[in-house]
Amino acid sequence: MATYVISDVHGRYDKFTEMLDIIDLKDDDTLYILGDVLDRGPEPIKVILKIMEMPNVIMLRGNHEEMAMKCLPTLVEELTESMISSLNDIFINDFMIWTTNGNQPTLDGFYVLDKDTKNKVLEYIGSTILYKSLTVGGNEYLLVHAGLGNFSPDKLMEEYTVNELVWDRADYEKQYFDDKFLVTGHTPTQTIDCCENPGYIYRSKNHIAIDCGACFKTGRLAAICLDTGEEFYTSETE
Ligand SMILES: [Mn+2]
Numbered sequence: 507m508a509t510y511v512i513s514d515v516h517g518r519y520d521k522f523t524e525m526l527d528i529i530d531l532k533d534d535d536t537l538y539i540l541g542d543v544l545d546r547g548p549e550p551i552k553v554i555l556k557i558m559e560m561p562n563v564i565m566l567r568g569n570h571e572e573m574a575m576k577c578l579p580t581l582v583e584e585l586t587e588s589m590i591s592s593l594n595d596i597f598i599n600d601f602m603i604w605t606t607n608g609n610q611p612t613l614d615g616f617y618v619l620d621k622d623t624k625n626k627v628l629e630y631i632g633s634t635i636l637y638k639s640l641t642v643g644g645n646e647y648l649l650v651h652a653g654l655g656n657f658s659p660d661k662l663m664e665e666y667t668v669n670e671l672v673w674d675r676a677d678y679e680k681q682y683f684d685d686k687f688l689v690t691g692h693t694p695t696q697t698i699d700c701c702e703n704p705g706y707i708y709r710s711k712n713h714i715a716i717d718c719g720a721c722f723k724t725g726r727l728a729a730i731c732l733d734t735g736e737e738f739y740t741s742e743t744e
Contacts, residue, residue, distance in 0.1 A: 507534050507535065508532075508535045508536075508731055508732075508733050508734075509535070509536045509537075509538070509640070509642050509731070509732040509733060510529055510531065510535065510536070510537045510538070510729050510730065510731050510732070510738075511537075511538045511539075511540060511649065511689055511714075511716060511729065511730050511732060512525060512537065512538075512539055512540070512716065512727060512728065512729045513539065513540035513541065513542065513568075513651070513690075513691025513692070513716050513717050514540070514541070514542040514568070514691045514692065514694075514717040514719075514720060514721070514727075515539065515542070515543045515547070515550075515553050515720060515721075515727065516542055516543070516544070516545060516546040516547045516550070516570070516608075516720060516721035517543075517544065517545060517546055517547025517548055517549050517550035517553060517611050517612070517721065518547040518548075518549070518553075518720045518721055518727060518743065519547075519548075519549040519552045519553050519556070520549075521720045521726070521727040521740045521741075521743065522553050522556070522727065523556075524727070524740045524741065525727050525729055525738065525740050528729070528738050528739075528740065529729055529731070529738055531562070533562060534562070535562060536562050536563075536564065537560070537562060537563045537564070538563075538564050538565075538566065538638065538649055539557065539563060539564070539565045539566065540566045540568065540649055540650070540651050540689070540690065540691040540692075540716070541565070541566045541567050541568025541569070541570070541571055541634070541651035541672065541691060541692070542568030542569065542570045542571070542651065542691060542692065542717075543557065543565065543568070543570075543571070544568075544570040544571055544574050544609075544612045544631075545570045545573075545574075545604075545607060545608040545609050545611065545612050546570075546608040546611065546721040547611060547720070547721040548611050549611065549615065550611050550612045550615055551612060551615025551616055551619070551627065552615060554627055554630065554631070555623075555627070557630075558626070558627070558630050564635070564638065565630075565634045565635075566634055566635055566636065566637065566638060566649060566650065566651055567631075567634040567635065567636055567651060567668075567672055568651040568652070568672055568691065568692065569607075569651065569652065569672040569673045569692070570607065570608075570612075571631050571634055571672075572668060572672050572673075573600065573603060573604040573607060573609070574604065574609070574612060574631060575628075575631055575632060576597075576600040576604070577597065577600055577601050577604055577609075578616060578624075578627075578628055578631075579628055580593070580597055581613070581616070581617075582621065582624050582625065582628065636650070636651075636666075636668065636671050636672070637649060637650040637663055637666075637671060638650075639663070639686075640732075642732040642733055643732070643733050645686075645687065645732070646685060646686035646687070647686060647687045647688075647689050647714075647732060648663075648683070648686055648687070648688050648689065649689045649690075650671050650688070650689075650690060651671060651672045651690065651691055651692050652671060652672050652673055652674055652675055652676065652690060652691070652692035652693070653670075653671075653674050653675050653676030653677070653688075653690055653692070653693075654666060654670065654671070654674070654676065654682060654688070655667070655669065655670030655671070655673070655674025656670055656674070657677075657682060659682075659683075672692075675692060675693050676688060676690050676692075676693065676713065676715070678693075678698050678699075678700055678701070678708065678710070678711070678713050678715060679699075679700050679711070680711065681711035681712050681713075682712065682713075683712055684712070686712065687712050687713070687714050688712060688713055688714070689714045689715075689716065689730075690713070690714070690715050690716070690717075691715075691716055691717040692717055693715060693717060694717045694718065694719035694722065694725065695707065695708045695715050695716075695717065695718055695719075696718075696719050696722075696725065698715060701715070705718050705719065705724070705725065705726065706718060706728070706737070706739070707728050707730055707737050714730060716728050716729070716730055718739065719743075720740070720743060721743065722743060723743055723744065724742050724743065725742065725743050726739045726740050726741065726742050726743065727739070727740040728740075
């Protein structure tokens, strides 16, 4: 009945399955994935299809899923000349933003699916949640992909915009809460200035930052067990 958290798989199906073996995930364990399964790495859709088969996985939405959901529903339709000419500026702008953020492996994996599977993938990504509060072993945790943009201690979770939760980076030098831990992905710990062990999970000021850059060379996929605090790491990405 253990609770694990990982984040930012970014298409690394190899690292994802390596981690499932390392933590030896059981049917009655729960695995939270804090978003950004898609884009950058080679096999994002394969990871999504695997997650969809796992009833004990709860996936949160990252900015990459948010970008994908603005474009993929349109791309389920066959690319005909009239379909392309009907695309509006908003779509084209969204698609350009997504393209500069490594969408090609997601598109490659998506295009080869049959239409029924495409729709199931869209439905799954659309059903991802933006945040999760939970208590494990008497400790409270707030799980979110990126951070709490425009934070205020009085702000309710439902008052945060999607962008404030999936794009705005947490300020890791600031303690947001005294009574709970904020668990985030999105920002590789290699890029957190105050992180003493870049590339490993950052834990300070009631932050737990778990993106260890699985999709980047010398990065790795990390997991934390909330019951024990134990950390787990895959091999480095080549
Ligand atoms: Mn992200």
